Amino acid sequence: MENEKIKQTKNIVCNDKCCPIHGNMSLRGRSFRGTVIRKFPKRIVIEFDRTIYIKKYERYAKRKTKLHARLPECMFNEINLGDYAEITECRPISKIIHFIATKKINVESGGKKQWKV
Ligand SMILES: [Zn+2]
Numbered sequence: 085m086e087n088e089k090i091k092q093t094k095n096i097v098c099n100d101k102c103c104p105i106h107g108n109m110s111l112r113g114r115s116f117r118g119t120v121i122r123k124f125p126k127r128i129v130i131e132f133d134r135t136i137y138i139k140k141y142e143r144y145a146k147r148k149t150k151l152h153a154r155l156p157e158c159m160f161n162e163i164n165l166g167d168y169a170e171i172t173e174c175r176p177i178s179k180i181i182h183f184i185a186t187k188k189i190n191v192e193s194g195g196k197k198q199w200k201v
Contacts, residue, residue: 100126102177103156104184113173116151117189120167128155128185130169153183163188 098106118132
């Protein structure tokens with residue numbers, strides 16, 4: 085056979101046991117989207133707004149939530165500071181980490197509205 089094509093898949097070595105794709109972690113529970121505000125070798129911190137209702141003033145107030153998430157080795161180059169990323173709940177990995185970063189979301193497709201006069 086002459087047509088031996090060697091398909092080169094992306095040579096990302098992922099030895100992360102906590103990777104939902106290459107390891108044996110199962111994802112379940114809730115997922116959140118937010119902006120990446122911190123990045124560590126194996127961890128990111130995302131932040132997002134939520135609105136709560138304050139009964140006394142009959143108005144809504146903004147609060148922020150920070151969540152720590154495991155960053156799998158294969159996602160390390162994909163997700164950077166300031167990105168909009170999605171994380172999904174898993175079993176507790178450590179005291180503060182019970183989420184895993186699953187994907188980066190392109191803000192361009194999810195639309196800032198352009199105002200036309
Ligand atoms: Zn992986």
